[in-house]
Amino acid sequence: MDNLYNVNVKWTKDLDIEDALDYYEDNDHEMLYIILRKRKYKENIIYTALYIGMTYKQFLSDRLKNHHKLNNIIEEQRGKGEVVIRFGDISLPLNKRISEKLVKDIEAILIHEVQPEYNEMSRKSYRGREIKITNLRLGVFGVKDLPKVIDTTEWEFI
Numbered sequence: 001m002d003n004l005y006n007v008n009v010k011w012t013k014d015l016d017i018e019d020a021l022d023y024y025e026d027n028d029h030e031m032l033y034i035i036l037r038k039r040k041y042k043e044n045i046i047y048t049a050l051y052i053g054m055t056y057k058q059f060l061s062d063r064l065k066n067h068h069k070l071n072n073i074i075e076e077q078r079g080k081g082e083v084v085i086r087f088g089d090i091s092l093p094l095n096k097r098i099s100e101k102l103v104k105d106i107e108a109i110l111i112h113e114v115q116p117e118y119n120e121m122s123r124k125s126y127r128g129r130e131i132k133i134t135n136l137r138l139g140v141f142g143v144k145d146l147p148k149v150i151d152t153t154e155w156e157f158i
Contacts, residue, residue: 003130004153005096007106009088010136011146014038017074020085023061030056030098032088032107033064034146035073035118039081049146050077051118054107056100060087069118088135105129113150126152 009032015023020033035051050073055063064070064085077083090106092098105128111119112126132151 005129005131006093007131008091008134008136010091012087014084014086016084021061021064023087029058030090030103031060032090032110033060034086034088036084036086037077037081038084049114049116051116052107052110052114054103056103073118105131106133109133109150109152114146
């Protein structure tokens with residue numbers, strides 16, 4: 001499987017909307033983000049993935065400030081739980097290079113696997129390259145909706 005891309009995505013801790021809009025790091029140009037609803041149920045914290053997106057050659061904070069759905073998501077989730085955001089830093093093997101197409105493929109795989117309520121594209125199918133994504137730091141922060149490993153070579157397409 002020489003064509004298989006092995007990708008790690010290291011997710012940040014929960015950021016509230018204000019902190020996410022002020023987020024800045026030198027290398028936050030090619031990244032993913034996930035908008036989550038966080039609520040307490042009995043003694044547990046339950047997360048629900050609401051939207052997954054990506055940036056390429058754009059700062060995350062700029063992307064969020066211009067996001068066409070963010071305000072709607074916040075408004076529609078009022079009273080249902082806290083809206084938080086996590087950013088995902090993509091790391092590739094040394095012999096692979098980041099590209100807009102690759103970042104879009106990773107985003108599409110996550111959307112297809114998780115089925116966030118506010119994403120419309122990529123929910124029904126995936127037609128990109130074969131990729132194995134390992135989501136890191138999930139156990140620390142408890143997002144059940146994101147599997148630890150997603151491997152498109154194991155998907156069955158009908």
